[in-house]
Amino acid sequence: MPSTATRCNPAIESPVDAWFEVVGASDSLVQPVVRGLGERGVQLCSRDPVADRPRNGVVVFAGSAAAAADSIHAVADGGSERILALAANGGELGDDSWGLLRAGASDVLSWCDAESSARQVAERLRRWQTIDELVECAHVQEFLVGESPAWRAVLRDAVEVARFTEAAVLITGESGTGKERVAQLIHELDPRPNKRRLVVLDCSTVVPSLSGSEFFGHEKGAFTGASAAREGAFELAHGSTLFLDEVGELPAPLQAELLRVIQEGTFKRVGSNTWRKSSFRLICATNRDLADEQAKGAFRNDFYYRIAGCTLHLPSLRERREDILPLFHHFFREAHPEGRPPELEDAVRELLVSRPYPGNVRDLRSLALRIVHRYLGAGVVSVGDIPDCERPAPAPQRTPWRDGDFAHSIRRAVAQGATPAEIAAAAADVASVAARG
Numbered sequence: 001m002p003s004t005a006t007r008c009n010p011a012i013e014s015p016v017d018a019w020f021e022v023v024g025a026s027d028s029l030v031q032p033v034v035r036g037l038g039e040r041g042v043q044l045c046s047r048d049p050v051a052d053r054p055r056n057g058v059v060v061f062a063g064s065a066a067a068a069a070d071s072i073h074a075v076a077d078g079g080s081e082r083i084l085a086l087a088a089n090g091g092e093l094g095d096d097s098w099g100l101l102r103a104g105a106s107d108v109l110s111w112c113d114a115e116s117s118a119r120q121v122a123e124r125l126r127r128w129q130t131i132d133e134l135v136e137c138a139h140v141q142e143f144l145v146g147e148s149p150a151w152r153a154v155l156r157d158a159v160e161v162a163r164f165t166e167a168a169v170l171i172t173g174e175s176g177t178g179k180e181r182v183a184q185l186i187h188e189l190d191p192r193p194n195k196r197r198l199v200v201l202d203c204s205t206v207v208p209s210l211s212g213s214e215f216f217g218h219e220k221g222a223f224t225g226a227s228a229a230r231e232g233a234f235e236l237a238h239g240s241t242l243f244l245d246e247v248g249e250l251p252a253p254l255q256a257e258l259l260r261v262i263q264e265g266t267f268k269r270v271g272s273n274t275w276r277k278s279s280f281r282l283i284c285a286t287n288r289d290l291a292d293e294q295a296k297g298a299f300r301n302d303f304y305y306r307i308a309g310c311t312l313h314l315p316s317l318r319e320r321r322e323d324i325l326p327l328f329h330h331f332f333r334e335a336h337p338e339g340r341p342p343e344l345e346d347a348v349r350e351l352l353v354s355r356p357y358p359g360n361v362r363d364l365r366s367l368a369l370r371i372v373h374r375y376l377g378a379g380v381v382s383v384g385d386i387p388d389c390e391r392p393a394p395a396p397q398r399t400p401w402r403d404g405d406f407a408h409s410i411r412r413a414v415a416q417g418a419t420p421a422e423i424a425a426a427a428a429d430v431a432s433v434a435a436r437g
Contacts (some may be wrong), residue, residue, distance in 0.1 A: 016125045019047035019057035023068045029088040033060055033111055036118030042125055047075065056082040056128045058121070062089040065096035069103035076104025080149050082128045086111055086121060134159045134189065144181055145330045146323035150315040158182050161310045162189035168282040170307050173314030176362030179285035180245060182312065187241040190281055199237040204246040211254050212270045222271025232269065234261050237280040247307065248288030248299065255303040262306045282307060317357045317364060324353050327361060331368035336375065343380045351386065
């Protein structure tokens with residue numbers, strides 16, 4: 001099977017499309033910008049608020065950065081567009097740059113020397129377009145489903161660090177958010193040639209007494225039971241990518257042992273005096289708060305800075321609820337590939353969107369599979385397809401002493417021996433009904 005890099009391979013030097021907006025800049029300042037970018041292959045057009053292409057654009061401004069910030073804030077769409085704020089009159093922007101970023105700009109540049117400025121702006125726009133084309137390719141969209149701004153931002157960052165850097169990557173997020181899937185995508189998009197498959201090691205399963213063998217490998221006879229030489233994770237990952245899952249579970253002494261390999265790329269097998277070399281990209285993942293672990297002394301600062309060349313934080317499913325239904329249909333289609341994903345009854349749709357998912361995407365996938373097992377294979381997914389344990393609980397029954405009269409309800413509650421908590425709940429309920437009436 002061809003790699004993601006082969007299936008999703010936009011032409012890096014292809015023409016760049018970008019929308020263009022002017023704030024307070026005169027024509028004499030704007031025209032050199034338009035001309036210079038055109039010579040660099042940037043095709044500018046007016047921004048169409050209805051169309052979703054091109055996604056990325058340039059806001060050219062002169063004078064007040066505050067006016068430019070207002071304009072950027074008005075068009076920024078939760079991060080789904082990338083906006084370059086360009087000061088056409090050159091000069092230093094100082095703290096105004098931070099205000100423009102807070103307003104929604106992705107970068108801020110000044111137009112000084114026409115040649116170098118045009119090249120810098122064009123390269124930035126070309127990078128963004130290349131990233132978007134990779135994010136939108138069919139394989140990535142099927143592999144990591146979601147169109148919410150929060151998820152799209154993660155995919156953009158993952159694609160950028162994979163394709164354009166060799167940095168170590170730390171992926172954080174709650175359990176079930178897709179950390180290993182993102183690691184796999186970074187590995188596939190890494191452009192290094194002839195790389196082998198992703199090497200995965202779950203640090204939570206490493207037995208301390210055998211950790212040296214797991215990471216560094218061992219020679220025959222190195223210890224009791226070592227009947228043959230064995231390659232460790234670092235050796236297996238040479239020329240490829242090593243994914244250390246649950247890296248937050250590593251004890252501090254073992255973190256110190258791993259530092260040399262991560263820093264220098266050299267190690268010794270257990271039972272050997274020979275130094276070996278390994279060149280690999282390192283990706284780590286954890287659901288722990290490593291800043292808190294560092295403060296407690298459980299996670300070494302030097303180790304953290306070595307593994308966190310770039311940090312990607314994956315949002316929980318409650319932070320990307322607009323992705324729940326697309327993900328459900330994706331999992332349904334995986335388990336029931338014979339036909340198109342069926343329509344959902346309104347009650348089912350409401351249940352899926354409103355239900356809590358403590359296990360995040362993994363939890364949703366489990367629910368989708370249980371629904372598939374009950375589905376008859378035709379028609380809509382109905383409430384009868386929902387497993388019993390997933391059905392909403394009935395609304396609490398009205399207690400016999402509650403009625404529409406506030407004071408009367410309280411007196412009857414006291415007379416019938418209701419608890420203070422029951423009385424408080426009933427009082428709040430009656431007051432709420434009265435307020436609505």
